[in-house]
Amino acid sequence: MKMTKKAMSLMLAATMLGSVVTGCSSSKGDTSTPSTEGTGVNNGEKVELTIGISADPVEVDLVTQQAEAYMEKNPNVKLVVEPIAGDIWEVLKTRMVSNAEPDIFYMDIFQAAQFIDAGKLASLDDLFTAEELADFEPALVNGFKGQDGVLYGIPKDFSTLALYYNKKMFEEAGITPPTTWEELESAAKALTKDGVVGLSLQNGIDRVQPFFYSNGGSMLEDGKPTLNNPKNIEAYEFWLSLLKNGYAQTPQQLGVGWDGDAFAGEHVAMTVEGTWMIANLQEIAPDLEYGVVPVPQKEQPASMQFTVAYSMSKSTKNPDVAKDVIKFLTSEEQQKLITDAGRAMPSRKSSLEAFVQAWPDRKVFAEAAPVASEFNYGVISSTVVAEAAKAMEKLLLDSSITVKEAFDEAQANIDKALSNQ
Missing domain, CATH: 3.40.190.10 (Periplasmic binding protein-like II)
Incomplete structure (x- = not known):
């Protein structure tokens, strides 16, 4: 609310x-x-x-x-x-x-x-x-x-975010953990086989934001939320391409509650999550061999803190x-x-x-x-998250809409909410 x-x-x-x-x-x-x-x-x-x-x-x-x-x-x-x-x-x-x-x-x-x-x-x-x-x-x-x-x-x-990866799957594929966007896409593509998806992505701002910042974007300028920053749009186009190409799927597409379940069940080879997932893995998948590396970067390293x-x-x-x-x-x-x-x-x-x-x-x-x-966008934080979620869901379901169109529409609603404060 x-x-x-x-x-x-x-x-x-x-x-x-x-x-x-x-x-x-x-x-x-x-x-x-x-x-x-x-x-x-x-x-x-x-x-x-x-x-x-x-x-x-x-x-x-x-x-x-x-x-x-x-x-x-x-x-x-x-x-x-x-x-x-x-x-x-x-x-x-x-x-x-x-x-x-x-x-x-x-x-x-x-x-x-x-x-x-x-x-x-x-x-x-x-x-x-x-x-x-x-x-x-x-x-x-x-x-x-x-x-x-x-x-x-x-x-x-x-807590911060990082990339979890399945060590066994990586070793069998003969690849190393990705450090760049290009390597992330390549690894996700190579590991999407035999019923396993390369990457699980929780399709919301609380996971994609590091990609915005790594691309030189931002979510706040002079205290104002800036979802439709051109760099953010470019970053989400990359994110969306992983989903559209089938190298990544959301937890919902995988039929699980969240990324942790998908990774623990070895339905995916990689996911972006926080420190909290370690305790979950210890409880439900104690024998799983995994590693954790920084979120792959483009222009600069980035993560997100909660x-x-x-x-x-x-x-x-x-x-x-x-x-x-x-x-x-x-x-x-x-x-x-x-x-x-x-x-x-x-x-x-x-x-x-x-x-x-x-x-x-x-x-x-x-x-x-x-x-x-x-993870903070001022007094209208909840509006920013909700509008971003609607835009991202719309883009996942409707290929006729561009990221710029969806983000611009969401930004207009965010600006309206900010003006009503």
């Missing part, structure tokens, strides 16, 4: 909601004073804060461990970890109508601009010094800044304590737990080095960080 500033304002003005579970719980007043070392409250007053996170069991276990570590150091603070099932962002939007959101909560880079624009997130500008903040990957931090330049989220971890931050509600009764908790949760010490888990990568540069040492097979994802563009 798209939530513009106007729409969210109307939503916040609504009075038809019944009971909503209260999240911003606390003791009376906000006189608690945290220490300067991220060790919490020291004046003896009891404080309770809620932390809203996704309901993923691994995430719940990880954040619960962190919350317990914080409470051990700060016995006067009670942290309640609240898993939010379903679409966490829609739940948060609904609860914000009654200022009933958690004190602290996950904030996806894709969603951040909408919440910032609606004025529901508190500033975290004073949480770290400039030197301390420099330890975080810059692109991750920038994704949580508003147009006012204020920081509204501290990234906790992130990140989640901790943000703070403007409605919290204990902002100082909440800030202290966020500082603790994103500290180098606590990022060690993220490193040990090995799923997403820690957002701190210093912790990322430890991640690569612990998981050398995932080094390619860490090295992609400096060239990874953001």
Whole structure:
């Protein structure tokens, strides 16, 4: 659901909601004073804060461990970890109508601009010094800044995209992993045989964007989404040719739920996916021999980054304590737990080095960080993704339409949505 500033304002003005579970719980007043070392409250007053996170069991276990570590150091603070099932962002939007959101909560880079624009997130500008903040990957931090330049989220971890390939299939075909677009097409063609498709492509902007940037294109210019950048059009023409020629297929065409299933089932030899697919492969295809290399490039290397931050509600009764908790949760010490888990990568540069040492097979994802563009298109991110998806689906089904025509039409709808903000 798209939530513009106007729409969210109307939503916040609504009075038809019944009971909503209260999240911003606390003791009376906000006189608690945290220490300067991220060790919490020291004046003896009891404080309770809620932390809203996704309901993923691994995430719940990880954040619960962190919350317990914080409470051990700060016995006067009670942290309640609240898993939010379903679409966490829609739940948060609904609860914000009654200022009933958690004190602290996950904030996806894709969603951040909408919440910032609606004025529901508190500033975290004073949480770290400039030197301390420099330890975080810059692109991750920038994704949580508003147009006012204020920081509204501290990234906790992130993932990038790379090319997975089936080692056995490559060895049998006598080819090496591709590094360029030309090599990618050649490999996909050679490996499309005997019921196997060379490449699985999830036909959406969240996978094709690295090809835009590698071709010299971009998705944002002066804060405005630019889907129909000529370089983007050229890149998608290449992408579409792989699908049209049969060297690549979408998960839907392959009859599977997503790229991970196609790759795990050895229906395809290659796919472009993130670090999250490793855990999936370990679970459903533990014996599969595969490798991971950078996304093949044309003019320059490129990838895409996905990140989640901790943000703070403007409605919290204990902002100082909440800030202290966020500082603790994103500290180098606590990022060690993220490193040990090995799923997403820690957002701190210093912790990322430890991640690569612990998981050398995932080094390619860490090295992609400096060239990874953001999955973030401002307050109309959802519109951009939806319009791009419609254009790409139309192009896949109707060969009479050019990429330029489809992208221009989508861009017109994006521009209209932006003008209505």
